[in-house]
Amino acid sequence: MTTSLPKVIRVAVPLPLREAFDYLPPPGMDAAAVPIGARVTVRVGRQRLVGLVCEAGVASRVDAARLRPAQACLDEVPLVDAYTLALIRFAADYYHHPIGEVVMNALPGLLREGVGVDAAGIEVWRLAPAVDASHASVTRAARQRALLDYFTTLGADRAHGPEALAGFGDGWRAPLRQLMDKGLVLRERRPCLAASPGGDAWPTLNPAQAEAVAGIWPAEATPVFAAHLLEGVTGSGKTEVYLHLIERALAAGRQALVLVPEIGLTPQLLARFRSRFAVPIAALHSGLGDAERRCAWLTAAAGEAPIVIGTRSAVFTPLPRLGLIVVDEEHDGSFKQQENLRYHARDLAIWRARAQGACVVLGSATPSLETLHHARAGRYGHHRLRRRAGMAKPPALRLLDIRHKRLDAGLSGPMLAAVGERIKAGEQVLLFLNRRGYAPVLICQGCGWLARCPRCDVPMTYHAQARRLRCHHCEYETPLPAACPECKQVDPVPLGQGTERLESILAARFPEVGILRIDRDTTRRRGALAERLEAVHSGDYPLLIGTQMLTKGHHFPSVTLVGVIDADQGLYSVDYRAHERLAQLLVQVAGRAGREEQPGEVLIQTCQPEHPLLITLLRDGYPAAAEVILGERKATGMPPYSHLALLRAEAPGESVPDDFLNAVAGALSPLAGGEVDLLGPVPAPMPRRAGRYRAQLLLRAATRAPLHRLLREGLPRIDALPEARRVRWSLDVDPVDL
Numbered sequence: 142m143t144t145s146l147p148k149v150i151r152v153a154v155p156l157p158l159r160e161a162f163d164y165l166p167p168p169g170m171d172a173a174a175v176p177i178g179a180r181v182t183v184r185v186g187r188q189r190l191v192g193l194v195c196e197a198g199v200a201s202r203v204d205a206a207r208l209r210p211a212q213a214c215l216d217e218v219p220l221v222d223a224y225t226l227a228l229i230r231f232a233a234d235y236y237h238h239p240i241g242e243v244v245m246n247a248l249p250g251l252l253r254e255g256v257g258v259d260a261a262g263i264e265v266w267r268l269a270p271a272v273d274a275s276h277a278s279v280t281r282a283a284r285q286r287a288l289l290d291y292f293t294t295l296g297a298d299r300a301h302g303p304e305a306l307a308g309f310g311d312g313w314r315a316p317l318r319q320l321m322d323k324g325l326v327l328r329e330r331r332p333c334l335a336a337s338p339g340g341d342a343w344p345t346l347n348p349a350q351a352e353a354v355a356g357i358w359p360a361e362a363t364p365v366f367a368a369h370l371l372e373g374v375t376g377s378g379k380t381e382v383y384l385h386l387i388e389r390a391l392a393a394g395r396q397a398l399v400l401v402p403e404i405g406l407t408p409q410l411l412a413r414f415r416s417r418f419a420v421p422i423a424a425l426h427s428g429l430g431d432a433e434r435r436c437a438w439l440t441a442a443a444g445e446a447p448i449v450i451g452t453r454s455a456v457f458t459p460l461p462r463l464g465l466i467v468v469d470e471e472h473d474g475s476f477k478q479q480e481n482l483r484y485h486a487r488d489l490a491i492w493r494a495r496a497q498g499a500c501v502v503l504g505s506a507t508p509s510l511e512t513l514h515h516a517r518a519g520r521y522g523h524h525r526l527r528r529r530a531g532m533a534k535p536p537a538l539r540l541l542d543i544r545h546k547r548l549d550a551g552l553s554g555p556m557l558a559a560v561g562e563r564i565k566a567g568e569q570v571l572l573f574l575n576r577r578g579y580a581p582v583l584i585c586q587g588c589g590w591l592a593r594c595p596r597c598d599v600p601m602t603y604h605a606q607a608r609r610l611r612c613h614h615c616e617y618e619t620p621l622p623a624a625c626p627e628c629k630q631v632d633p634v635p636l637g638q639g640t641e642r643l644e645s646i647l648a649a650r651f652p653e654v655g656i657l658r659i660d661r662d663t664t665r666r667r668g669a670l671a672e673r674l675e676a677v678h679s680g681d682y683p684l685l686i687g688t689q690m691l692t693k694g695h696h697f698p699s700v701t702l703v704g705v706i707d708a709d710q711g712l713y714s715v716d717y718r719a720h721e722r723l724a725q726l727l728v729q730v731a732g733r734a735g736r737e738e739q740p741g742e743v744l745i746q747t748c749q750p751e752h753p754l755l756i757t758l759l760r761d762g763y764p765a766a767a768e769v770i771l772g773e774r775k776a777t778g779m780p781p782y783s784h785l786a787l788l789r790a791e792a793p794g795e796s797v798p799d800d801f802l803n804a805v806a807g808a809l810s811p812l813a814g815g816e817v818d819l820l821g822p823v824p825a826p827m828p829r830r831a832g833r834y835r836a837q838l839l840l841r842a843a844t845r846a847p848l849h850r851l852l853r854e855g856l857p858r859i860d861a862l863p864e865a866r867r868v869r870w871s872l873d874v875d876p877v878d879l
C-alpha cells in the first residue's frame with residue numbers, strides 16, 4: 142500500500158534556518174497553483190511572517206501530521222522572477238547562509254513586510270489653489286500652522302512627499318490630515334519613475350574608448366555571457382564607455398544594471414545618465430524613502446526601467462531583460478557586505494550575468510587582485526584606457542621623506558611650503574588623512590597613563606571640539622579628564638593627529654583661507670555630505686581636508702595638489718590586503734587632482750621612502766605594483782592563489798570563543814581530508830570589542846570545491862556543538878579582512 146504524500150509549497154521564511162520550510166498551500170489553493178517567487182504569509186509560533194515561495198507542488202519532506210497550511214498568498218504573479226530566485230538560492234548556498242535571510246537582503250523593506258505591489262506611485266501633497274494667506278482657520282494649531290507655512294513657501298505648484306515632511310517630526314500625518322480635511326492641502330499620487338530628460342550631446346569616443354566598446358559589445362550584437370575588465374586611470378573616460386555600452390544594450394532591447402560603491406557617488410553619476418537617456422532610470426540606494434524604493438524596484442522588476450543604478454543590494458533586483466551589468470570601481474570594499482549575509486556584490490554580479498546570458502564589465506583605475514588574476518588567466522576580457530580623456534595630464538607623484546624631520550601636527554616643512562604656494566596661486570589643495578578626531582591617543586607624560594576604551598582595550602580618540610574621548614570601535618565615550626586620572630599630577634596630552642587637529646593647525650597657519658573638512662564627524666547629519674561636496678566647487682575653500690570618504694569617485698577639478706599626510710599606516714599592517722589597499726588608496730586619491738588643464742601634483746609623506754611597494758608604485762604605476770603584490774600572495778598562498786572562509790566568534794567570557802573554535806576545529810578536521818587547512822583559532826585583530834572577546838578560525842584551500850564541501854558537511858556539526866550556544870559566531874566566505 143502506498144500513502145501518497147501531500148503536495149506542499151516550500152517557503153523561505155525570515156528566520157535563521159538553513160533550509161526553506163514545507164507548508165500546505167493556503168486554504169482554497171492547489172499547491173501546484175501557488176506561483177513560485179510569490180510571497181505567502183505563514184504562522185511560526187505566534188508570529189505571522191512573510192515568506193517567499195521557492196518551490197510549489199512538491200512532495201513533502203516532513204510528516205503529514207506536522208504540516209501546517211500557509212495563511213495567504215500575497216502575489217498573483219511572482220514578485221521575484223526565476224533568475225532572481227536562482228541568484229538568491231546560489232547566494233544562500235555559496236555563503237552557507239539561511240535562505241530566508243538572503244531573501245531579506247533581496248527585497249525592499251515594504252515588500253518584505255508584505256505590502257502590496259498594486260498601488261504604484263508615491264503620495265505627495267501640495268497647497269490647495271487660492272488659499273487665504275492669513276490661514277485664519279488654523280491660528281491655534283501650531284503643528285498645522287507650521288506645515289501650512291511650509292506649503293505656502295513652496296507655493297501651489299510644488300508638491301512634496303513623505304521624505305520632506307519627515308522634518309516635522311514623527312506625528313506629521315495627523316495635522317496634515319486636518320489640513321486636508323479643511324481643504325487647505327491636496328494629496329495626489331506621483332508616478333515614481335518618470336523618464337529622464339536625456340538630450341545631452343554624446344562626445345565622439347577616442348580610439349581607446351571605441352576599441353573597448355567594440356570589444357565588449359560589438360555593434361548590433363545580441364548579448365551573451367562574457368566578463369570584461371575595463372582598466373583605466375581616473376578621468377580616462379570609463380563612464381563614457383559605460384554610457385555607450387548601455388546604449389547598445391538598450392538598442393538590443395535589454396536592461397542595464399549599474400552597481401556603484403557609495404551613495405555619495407550616485408547624484409553626479411545619476412545626473413549624467415539622466416542627461417543622456419530619455420528613459421525611466423531606477424536609482425536604488427540607501428538615501429531613498431521606503432515608498433520610493435519599492436516603486437523603483439517594482440518598475441525595474443516589471444522591465445519598465447531600462448536602466449537601474451544602485452549600491453550593492455541592487456544586484457538582487459529582478460531584471461527580466463538584463464543584458465549588461467556594470468560594476469563601477471569594482472575594487473571598492475563597500476561591495477562586500479560585512480554583516481549578516483556577507484556577500485560580495487561584484488561576485489554575485491558575475492554569477493548573475495552568466496546565469497542570465499548578460500555581459501558584465503568591471504571598471505576601475507585600480508582593479509582588485511582577484512579581477513586582475515582572472516584577466517591575466519584569460520577568463521575576462523581586458524581593456525585599457527591609458528590616457529586621460531580631454532587635456533589633463535596624469536599627476537606627478539613624489540615621496541616626502543619625513544624621517545628626522547620636524548613636523549607640525551604631522552606636516553613637514555616641504556609639505557607646508559607646497560600648500561602655501563598653491564593657495565597663494567589661487568589653486569585648491571586636498572590633504573588626505575584617514576583618521577578623524579583630533580588625536581588618536583591621549584597620554585600622560587608624567588606617568589604614561591593612556592586613555593583606553595574599557596570595553597575594547599584600544600586607545601580612545603580625542604575629539605577637541607566636543608571635549609570628549611570616543612572609541613571608534615564601539616559607542617563608548619567619556620568627557621575629557623581634567624588631569625591624569627592615574628597620577629593626578631599632569632594634564633594628559635594628545636599624541637598623533639586626526640583631521641580635526643590638522644584643520645586647527647592649518648587654520649592657525651593660514652588664517653585667511655577657507656578650510657573645508659569632510660569626514661564622518663562633519664557629515665553626520667543627513668544631506669551634510671552633499672552640501673560639503675557642493676561647497677568644494679564654490680571657490681570658497683582653497684583647503685580641503687578629508688578621510689577615505691574623499692577618495693571615492695568625486696571629481697575635484699580645481700585641486701592641483703594632493704597631500705597624503707601618512708602613507709605608513711598601510712605598509713606594515715598585519716592584514717594580508719593592506720598593501721593592495723594602500724596602492725589603491727594612493728592611486729585613487731592622486732586621481733582627484735588636476736583633472737582639467739592644470740597638471741596635478743601628489744606629495745606623499747612617509748618614513749619608508751625606500752619601501753619597494755612605494756618605489757614600484759611611483760616609478761611604474763599601479764599595474765606594476767599589483768604584480769609585486771600578486772607575487773607576495775603567491776609566495777604566502779593567499780587569495781587569489783587560495784580560497785578562504787573565516788569563522789568568527791565572540792563572547793563576554795575570555796576563553797569562550799577560543800573553546801568554541803577549538804571544538805569547531807575538532808569537528809571539522811576529520812572532514813578536511815588534507816585539502817583544507819584549518820588555521821587557528823587565533824585572537825581577532827581586535828581581541829576585545831564592546832566588551833566581548835573575539836577569536837577566529839581560518840579555513841584555506843587551494844580550490845573552492847573541497848572548502849565548500851567541508852562547510853556543507855561541517856556546518857550542521859557546528860550548529861550541534863554545545864559550545865555554540867555560548868558564543869555569537871558567523872561564517873565569512875571570501876573574507877576581505879582577516
Ligand code: ADP
Binds near residue numbers: 347
Ligand atoms: P572616468 O569614468 O574614467 O573617471 P569619465 O568618463 O568621467 O572618466 O571622463 C572624464 C572626463 O572626460 C569627463 O568630464 C568626460 O565628460 C570627459 N570625456 C570622456 N570621454 C570623452 C571623449 N571621448 N571626448 C571628450 N570628453 C570626454
Ligand code: ZN
Binds near residue numbers: 585586587590629630
Ligand atoms: Zn599621569
Ligand code: ZN
Binds near residue numbers: 595596
Ligand atoms: Zn570601544
